[in-house]
Amino acid sequence: MNQKLAKGERAEEVFRNYFRGLGYFVARGCKFNFEGFEITDVDLFLYSKTSAIVRERVNVDIKNKRTPQAIERVFWAKGLNETLGFDSTIVCTTDNREAVKNFGLQNEVLILDGKFLKRLECSDKGEDTSRLNEEQLLFEINEYSGGKTGSDWSGRYELSKGRLLAPLTFDSVNSWLSEVGEFVKYIPISGECSSVVLRMIYLSVSKLLLAIDFVLSRYISATQDDRLVLLLNGFSFGGAGIKHAEKVRDMAAALAKGATGSEQTSESIRSAFNEQVEAVNANILAEFFCKGVVGKTLFEDACLLDRAGYEAEISNPVTLPNSCQAALGVLADFHEVDRKLVLF
Template sequence: MATAINKGFKTEEILRIYFLKNGYYVARGIPFNYRGFAITDIDLWLYNRTSSVSREISIVDIKNKKTPQAIERIFWVKGLQAAVNATNALIATTDKRPDVKDFGKDLDVFVLDGNFLSKIQQYEQSLESRLTDEEIISMIDSYSLSKLDGDWKTKFLEAKSLLALGLNFDNTNKLLNINKFFLEQVLTKSSQKEISLRIFYAICSYIAINLDYIQRDLAFLEDANSRKNAFKNGFRYGNKGEKEIKRIIDMSLSFVEQYSDNGQSIASQARYNISKQFESMPTDILAEYFSDNKVLKSVFTVALELELLSVNRIFKLHIDSTPEVKSFIAVLLDFYGIDRVSFANSIEYKS
């Protein structure tokens, strides 16, 4: 049975289920940080694939209080929309005054008022089948060594926060690095297998959403090799790409050449080592897989399935999921250099 949560958090969870049932990918409680400063949390972050070349990102500010201060929240969420470069901004409020909706319309902020919130209470029963964000965090906290052992909660929240900072190769690569940590916990901490797998599945869904967004710009590259090279370049060098990264490296090493003894030799060796390090990255595995049109068409659905795996109250493994989900995780295992069969054997629960 679902753990009791406070009124505000329950409203957030009910709204999350409403948007999930309407085809959105939904993340809740996204930390928004700017240059090291914790600014706020985004109550709901919505992502929708509206067409093969169009995506929408929406943010929802939710206030379920006696005095919701709806007018002020409209100003707030409008500024937050600009900060995170979202397509749409919404507020959900218990306020039922028509003036609030009118003011929201004037500022291009959609208002989900008290009448709407009353109608969606039917979705409360769906809370029984899903863990809330608070329960996931509680599971992390129940591992007494989680802070000393790599600070699990901070890493998980960092992964979440990347959704608000932009869907791109830089953040995809950061997510891949964070997820490697949790995959290693799956393999080495048998007592924490369930929670580490849940977090692994959640971050896999963030990766899938990033890739669905990235492919929007590659939709017109009909040639398979062009798509593959674009993905290879992105996974290896990030947003800046190979040319810009090499320009930065060359500029940095030019100082070594000019001002160090044997500078030319040292710079040449450094340039060679850096190049070999980039080339040794197994990004071809990811590029080969994600450049396939069939994979790209299914990656949004895969994200939805992975999100559900992460929060199913009755925990389920990905090995019982669709072929697309199993393939997605299999290619990540290949990228991390983990044997697929060994991993499957390690996560299966023995009765």
Template sequence: MNAKPVSTPKKTGKKGFETEEIVRSYFLGAGFFVVRGVKLRHAGDELTDIDLWLYERSATLARRRIIIDIKDNAQPKAAERLFFVKGLAELIQVEATGIATSDTRRSLRELARKHNVLWIDNADLQRLKSSERLTASSRITDEELNDLISKIDTSRASKNVRDAFSSVKSAVADRFGPSCANTALDGTLYFARMSVGSHPGSLAAQVFTRLTYFCSAIAAAALDFASGDSALRPHQERIVSLTDAIRFGEDPKGTAEKLKWAEAAIRDFAPNGAGLAEVIRNRFNEALRSVPAESLAEITAKMANSDRLFNAARDLEQAAFAINCPGFDNLTVDAKSFMGAVLDFISIDRVAFVQAWTPPPTPPTAGVALETADPSIAPPEVPTDGRLL
């Protein structure tokens, strides 16, 4: 009689997801803006995932992006991940990198220190996992949000919501700044319209409100990063710079040059080219002037003078993932100020947006104010001597 083969448990990846959530909670409590599960894309293809993408603003001119690779399993292949994340950081041009691994070898910590990589080993991970503050979170996880999105997509027999959400997340990887902000503003418009068009108080209204908050959070963080280039300029110059960034994206001068080239080509090769080129130029300039970018640039410049814009990004991200999703009126002052300016910019009626999602009668304290770091765990130093804790 043949013995039955021993079946191996199916790998679900649940342990890794839980570790990613705990590490994310830690960095959120330490004052970072964090996005989890960012897909790096090129020409429509998904190349790799970034487990955690962090943005830090520590002073008026000090801004930093950090990517963290997390592997919490029996065979973490930590050395390979170290080489991988260093190469990825160079490719997408972020300022710092880190590894969170179940590996325990001291030699790898020393190697990480030598190459200026933040190192979180198994002992560090166990301390994070034992923190009640981190494990008893008032947030929903990425997986739970994705489940909510799947329910909405299934009801609509499409994957449009998932794809729009992923597109905004992926923009932080290699286009963080004006281009990322524009992508996020497009996402905010899409999800805010869907929220207003949903039955008030429904699951769809809640999910679309969460996604509206999330996209606005990305836009706030990206504009805060973009404002660093003009932080020391006179106020009016800063507004002009941010207005151009909102209208044109990453390279206003490059866009203008492309338009001049297209105008010259039409003038030289199209019938009645000179007249047609002039009409197109005038129509394009009219369309640009109709974009109310000045108002959004004004409040962005004002909030970016201090850390208010960065705080708005963190508060909106927290609201997007709060177990009890807050309504617009329950947002923090900074989040409401920026969110209101964005709604005006994308021509979404504030009252209609407020009425789309009203939280349950229980006060939505969870998620409106950001959680603070567990005082028993030291704040991160990214990356100085390669150690975290």
């Protein structure tokens, strides 16, 4: 698909390439949903690792229109940023008025004006033919999933991006973990693997690693043993943790005993709970991600896998850096898929 992009889409791709060049993890067109309703979308989601303990999330609002209403966009973007709990806001507009920049400064919103956009469009950062744009990626996903899987992969992909706007906790980590498991099932035992399957795996793992990086950045002073316990609980029980899970277990056991008068029923519930926890096999993941050497490269690996997911000519996993291959391998082990099928 080589369809010409509309003005707004092109501007978003231009700024996306610009921020990627600055070292940000960038996602375009993330939909913000609340209780099943789509409220709006974020033109660009930026995530950066500015130090060992600091992570920054940025909402970028882009309007490439003749009448951009830049002042109004500052109000809107600033309000959305506060709703999302992000760290800063950028408004990219075709408006060149100095008053717009001053208003942005007054409200702690960075303004990138039309002159800046024009320079980007004329530079080598304006278009990157070595990678797919968002529209090309969605076209490939729809072509493959509609004909081969019979499921809505583009819808899953949009939900996956939208999850970046929610608080990055173990709940989001486990959602991406489950998502990776869904896509690795489509790697064939023999024959060539579809580029779309690889793209979906790369892009899901990239967001998973980003979320783990964010969670672990809050525990920078923890020992490796402390991180092991934290990760084990998080992978097993989500953001609420083991105490909440055990409270629910004990409540269910008490209700069962009260209804039946049988201690055996209560113990059966506790045993079933413990069996389910053991079945998760979270040790594989916790023992890998608690290592300091792994944690140091999570952000970089997330960016590399995101970049690999958008390559025009998709790279096989075995050509990726060793740290990316290690992450793919341990995720294959967790989902009980032969890592030789994943690392080809």
